[in-house]
Amino acid sequence: MSTDKETRKKSASELPPAVLGELRKIVGAENVLTDPVDLLVYSCDAITYHQQSPAAVVFPADTSQTAAAVRLLLENDIPFLPRGSGTGLSGGALPLPGSVVLQTSHMNRILSADPENRMAEVQPGVINSFLTKALEPMKLHFAPDPSSQVAAVLGGNIAENAGGPHCLKYGVTGNHVLGLEVVLGDGTVAGLGSPWGDAAGLDLVGLFVGSEGTLGICTQATLKLTPLPQAVQTLLIGFPRLEEAGRTVSQIIAGGIIPAALEMIDHNGIEAVEQSVYAAGYPRDVAAVLLVEIDGFQAGLEEQAQRIRAIAEANHPSVIRMARNEEERARLWAGRKRSYGAQGQLAPDCLVQDVTVPRSLLPEMLEEVYRIAEEYDLHISNCFHAGDGNLHPHLLFDRRDKALTNRVLEAAGQIVKACLARGGTISGEHGIGVDKLPYMRLVFSEEDLEVMRRLRSVFNPRNLCNPGKLIPEPEKCESRQFGADAA
Amino acid sequence: MSAPGTPQTQEALSAVRIDGRTIGSWRQPAGEAELAALLAEANGRGQSVIPMGGRSHLDWGNPPRSSDIGLSLAGMDQVVSCRPDDMLLTVQAGCTLHRIQEELAAHRQFLPVDPEAGPESTIGGLVAVNAYGPMRLQHGRLRDHILGIRVVTAEGARTKCGGQVVKNVSGYDLSKFYAGSLGWLGVFTEFHLKTAPLAEYACSGRIRQSDFSALQRIGQQILDRGLAPRSQVIAPGRVLEATDPAGVPEEALELAVQFAGHPESVAWQCRQVSELAGPLAGEAIRWVEESAGDPFWQRISRFGFDSRSPDDVLLKVIAPFSLTADLLRECRAFSERSGRPFTWLCYAGCNLLWVLFPRRAAEDGSWAELASWLETLRRRLRTRRAELILARAPRELKELFEVWGVEGRPLELMLQIKKQLDPKSILNPGRYVGRQ
Ligand SMILES: Cc1cc2nc3c(=O)[nH]c(=O)nc-3n(C[C@H](O)[C@H](O)[C@H](O)COP(=O)(O)OP(=O)(O)OC[C@H]3O[C@@H](n4cnc5c(N)ncnc54)[C@H](O)[C@@H]3O)c2cc1C
Numbered sequence: 003m004s005t006d007k008e009t010r011k012k013s014a015s016e017l018p019p020a021v022l023g024e025l026r027k028i029v030g031a032e033n034v035l036t037d038p039v040d041l042l043v044y045s046c047d048a049i050t051y052h053q054q055s056p057a058a059v060v061f062p063a064d065t066s067q068t069a070a071a072v073r074l075l076l077e078n079d080i081p082f083l084p085r086g087s088g089t090g091l092s093g094g095a096l097p098l099p100g101s102v103v104l105q106t107s108h109m110n111r112i113l114s115a116d117p118e119n120r121m122a123e124v125q126p127g128v129i130n131s132f133l134t135k136a137l138e139p140m141k142l143h144f145a146p147d148p149s150s151q152v153a154a155v156l157g158g159n160i161a162e163n164a165g166g167p168h169c170l171k172y173g174v175t176g177n178h179v180l181g182l183e184v185v186l187g188d189g190t191v192a193g194l195g196s197p198w199g200d201a202a203g204l205d206l207v208g209l210f211v212g213s214e215g216t217l218g219i220c221t222q223a224t225l226k227l228t229p230l231p232q233a234v235q236t237l238l239i240g241f242p243r244l245e246e247a248g249r250t251v252s253q254i255i256a257g258g259i260i261p262a263a264l265e266m267i268d269h270n271g272i273e274a275v276e277q278s279v280y281a282a283g284y285p286r287d288v289a290a291v292l293l294v295e296i297d298g299f300q301a302g303l304e305e306q307a308q309r310i311r312a313i314a315e316a317n318h319p320s321v322i323r324m325a326r327n328e329e330e331r332a333r334l335w336a337g338r339k340r341s342y343g344a345q346g347q348l349a350p351d352c353l354v355q356d357v358t359v360p361r362s363l364l365p366e367m368l369e370e371v372y373r374i375a376e377e378y379d380l381h382i383s384n385c386f387h388a389g390d391g392n393l394h395p396h397l398l399f400d401r402r403d404k405a406l407t408n409r410v411l412e413a414a415g416q417i418v419k420a421c422l423a424r425g426g427t428i429s430g431e432h433g434i435g436v437d438k439l440p441y442m443r444l445v446f447s448e449e450d451l452e453v454m455r456r457l458r459s460v461f462n463p464r465n466l467c468n469p470g471k472l473i474p475e476p477e478k479c480e481s482r483q484f485g486a487d488a489a
Numbered sequence: 490m491s492a493p494g495t496p497q498t499q500e501a502l503s504a505v506r507i508d509g510r511t512i513g514s515w516r517q518p519a520g521e522a523e524l525a526a527l528l529a530e531a532n533g534r535g536q537s538v539i540p541m542g543g544r545s546h547l548d549w550g551n552p553p554r555s556s557d558i559g560l561s562l563a564g565m566d567q568v569v570s571c572r573p574d575d576m577l578l579t580v581q582a583g584c585t586l587h588r589i590q591e592e593l594a595a596h597r598q599f600l601p602v603d604p605e606a607g608p609e610s611t612i613g614g615l616v617a618v619n620a621y622g623p624m625r626l627q628h629g630r631l632r633d634h635i636l637g638i639r640v641v642t643a644e645g646a647r648t649k650c651g652g653q654v655v656k657n658v659s660g661y662d663l664s665k666f667y668a669g670s671l672g673w674l675g676v677f678t679e680f681h682l683k684t685a686p687l688a689e690y691a692c693s694g695r696i697r698q699s700d701f702s703a704l705q706r707i708g709q710q711i712l713d714r715g716l717a718p719r720s721q722v723i724a725p726g727r728v729l730e731a732t733d734p735a736g737v738p739e740e741a742l743e744l745a746v747q748f749a750g751h752p753e754s755v756a757w758q759c760r761q762v763s764e765l766a767g768p769l770a771g772e773a774i775r776w777v778e779e780s781a782g783d784p785f786w787q788r789i790s791r792f793g794f795d796s797r798s799p800d801d802v803l804l805k806v807i808a809p810f811s812l813t814a815d816l817l818r819e820c821r822a823f824s825e826r827s828g829r830p831f832t833w834l835c836y837a838g839c840n841l842l843w844v845l846f847p848r849r850a851a852e853d854g855s856w857a858e859l860a861s862w863l864e865t866l867r868r869r870l871r872t873r874r875a876e877l878i879l880a881r882a883p884r885e886l887k888e889l890f891e892v893w894g895v896e897g898r899p900l901e902l903m904l905q906i907k908k909q910l911d912p913k914s915i916l917n918p919g920r921y922v923g924r925q
Contacts, residue, residue, distance in 0.1 A: 173633070177629070193898070197874055204669070205632070205669060206902060209662070209665075212658050231715075255576065256574050259686075299754045301753045301757030360653055390654075430658065442659070447649075449647065454661050460902060473660070
């Protein structure tokens with residue numbers, strides 16, 4: 003895949019003029035992009051080492067325009083894919099050659115908010131943090147808070163089943179979606195789920211969430227809202243030794259405390275943040291800091307904080323600090339949430355790995371990550387959702403240095419394997435997309451994958467809706483029979 | 490076929506009926522490989538298979554179209570591993586919920602669901618119905634605690650989804666999807682479950698009143714204030730009273746609410762309720778401290794299941810809390826018209842109303858009137874995107890009134906999914922949506 007002029011020109015001319023004309027009729031000429039320069043923006047998501055210009059980008063305004071566009075593309079055998087803000091970190095929104103991108107950003111309205119029933123009706127192009135901001139006067143919020151929430155849209159969150167620091171207590175996106183309106187990969191429109199939370203029959207909403215645009219395009223969603231907590235306390239705990247930070251994490255959870263968030267930033271991560279404009283005042287002479295937030299009612303919160311302190315103190319921290327006010331708290335969080343951006347000044351490219359292990363194995367897994375970094379001679383930092391056992395090693399590189407890039411990709415693969423060896427998995431929240439596709443077979447058997455393919459075929463029978471993502475295609479061309487080698 | 494686990498006496502098995510239908514033959518595989526071979530063989534022959542756990546929810550769903558093989562999972566009842574530090578439990582599908590809770594209690598943890606579950610109810614069966622009880626308000630349904638599942642497909646393929654970690658987006662999220670599928674898409678053999686710490690302290694309060702809307706207001710205010718009850722129900726006093734239900738005045742209603750967690754936070758929330766209910770409560774609120782497995786809440790989770798009479802009719806209405814009063818009015822009007830007494834229980838805050846028409850002393854077997862009322866009610870509910878499911882009912886009624894009420898594009902999709910995963914329709918044929 004490349005972004006040279008050749009490819010760009012080719013992409014633009016790939017769409018038959020008649021199809022282009024029809025698309026312009028459906029969404030309006032101003033809402034179809036074909037200029038190669040315009041298309042460049044849509045040639046990748048946040049992992050920029052996979053790039054491919056689409057044939058066109060279309061901005062539908064609603065469900066019916068989306069459905070009409072999908073039907074037209076199906077009739078003409080043209081692959082297509084939905085796209086939110088392109089902050090994805092697995093190449094989910096990467097177009098295949100000749101694809102049309104259905105960009106959801108014009109569907110950006112909050113249609114209604116119902117505080118009594120704690121739900122909101124939204125379009126998929128609403129930015130995550132805009133929703134939460136709009137709900138503030140009702141003392142409610144949308145709990146999933148990916149670090150990208152100021153840019154990522156709800157459709158993208160739903161498609162990736164996004165997590166975030168506070169998902170430790172509140173659960174990932176899937177726990178907050180009640181109903182969906184979707185244009186399926188076959189061009190039909192379906193209403194899935196129930197706003198009242200318990201639709202009869204198979205859980206089609208549960209299946210759609212996290213399906214990375216391979217089943218269809220979400221054009222409207224009914225989301226569950228969560229009350230804002232009455233009180234919050236945020237602790238910053240620094241440890242000279244990494245194992246002790248890791249042990250503190252397991253002991254807090256095993257001690258029956260479920261903090262709202264429990265994040266870890268290691269030494270290199272701290273350095274990146276502190277040298278950037280997001281400097282949060284993290285201690286710099288430690289191996290790692292934990293950012294622990296507890297929330298709930300004022301009553302009892304202080305005692306919980308004391309308990310966390312006691313657990314931490316037994317593990318020899320060098321610093322324990324409590325945010326004294328909202329401003330301090332916001333600063334501590336800004337450092338964490340902008341840690342990815344902070345890497346930008348250290349190297350032009352950064353691969354964020356996303357793997358999960360059972361929590362008690364965090365210290366061991368981190369050791370392994372450092373060993374791998376040393377083996378491949380790489381700069382690695384770690385900023386991650388420790389309470390969930392969800393690691394994000396950040397591997398820095400410069401794409402122009404081919405040898406270094408290859409080492410980074412190999413090391414990323416080694417991290418995945420180390421994780422699997424410890425009972426972990428290949429993605430905790432960033433999804434599979436194209437980037438993790440080669441690892442799917444390390445986790446799933448051909449039979450496991452066949453179940454997923456069969457399910458996909460119900461919604462997306464011709465596999466023209468975001469093809470090449472999430473599920474590897476069968477190794478042999480013939481369709482597989484189940485049970486052939488079941489013993 | 491000999492297998493470890495609960496011995497199933499021949500008489501017990503031959504007495505099993507599903508909506509009046511007997512089972513052709515019984516199989517009890519000892520492990521997944523044997524189960525896979527068995528399913529592949531049944532699939533080859535086109536024989537229908539009814540997977541069963543503790544047989545507590547066999548009357549769930551539409552009447553089966555056929556029942557050649559009764560598949561007991563009692564031979565696969567082991568706790569595979571318990572890792573309290575990771576709050577992770579791995580069990581075979583035939584393991585009972587009781588056994589799971591016992592195992593976890595030793596580590597001051599539990600699986601945070603409290604469904605109607607007899608001592609024989611298995612985790613596999615409970616996942617198949619996506620079970621829950623009143624603590625759903627805080628902890629959700631069983632699906633919310635599943636991290637991974639092993640499933641043998643109708644064609645005998647041994648598959649898995651999810652894993653052992655709390656956050657996982659590798660492939661479709663099938664662990665959630667399979668919950669509630671009633672053994673229609675595959676047979677579960679093993680689960681990785683996410684456990685929770687046992688609450689340090691719990692306290693329940695009960696408020697008696699004869700005015701439903703007053704109780705509803707209190708229930709709504711509890712939620713609006715951002716309080717976080719573990720459970721909250723409203724029901725006739727007679728439903729909630731264990732010792733002398735007949736002594737409770739007929740018109741008396743009660744709201745029961747439970748808080749669990751940190752003692753200080755529980756106490757503070759109880760005070761909030763006392764304060765907001767004060768002017769409305771009539772008589773004082775009765776607060777009772779509780780331990781886990783409190784009989785009061787256990788009884789609530791059994792609502793509608795206590796009598797094993799096959800002629801009971803239990804409705805599950807999924808509709809906004811604010812619609813409850815209207816629904817009860819409709820039920821009352823029908824009850825008066827038809828001479829069918831009814832009782833009810835509302836999960837306040839979960840948008841869920843259970844309505845029970847208990848078996849009448851002289852049940853005359855005429856269900857047409859009830860069926861046609863249900864049909865009207867379901868149509869009306871649909872206009873509010875609300876649903877009515879027939880949770881328990883005699884076969885005669887289920888033949889007149891389809892249990893699930895799924896229709897339109899979602900039904901088509903579900904039937905296509907069935908075709909993909911169980912092409913010969915051997916698993917629980919007829920029992921699920923669209924009578925398939
Ligand atoms: C700095 C940074 C921090 C991040 N932090 C987190 C984090 O904490 N937690 C986390 O989970 N992720 C995180 N991410 C990853 C990413 O932001 C999330 O996956 C996010 O949900 C993607 O949203 P998007 O709108 O950018 O989607 P896109 O990247 O545009 O698309 C992602 C996928 O969703 C599909 N899609 C988009 N819209 C729709 C729709 N309407 N219907 C169907 N499919 C659709 C696309 O086809 C694609 O497969 C982070 C990314 C960055 C760059």
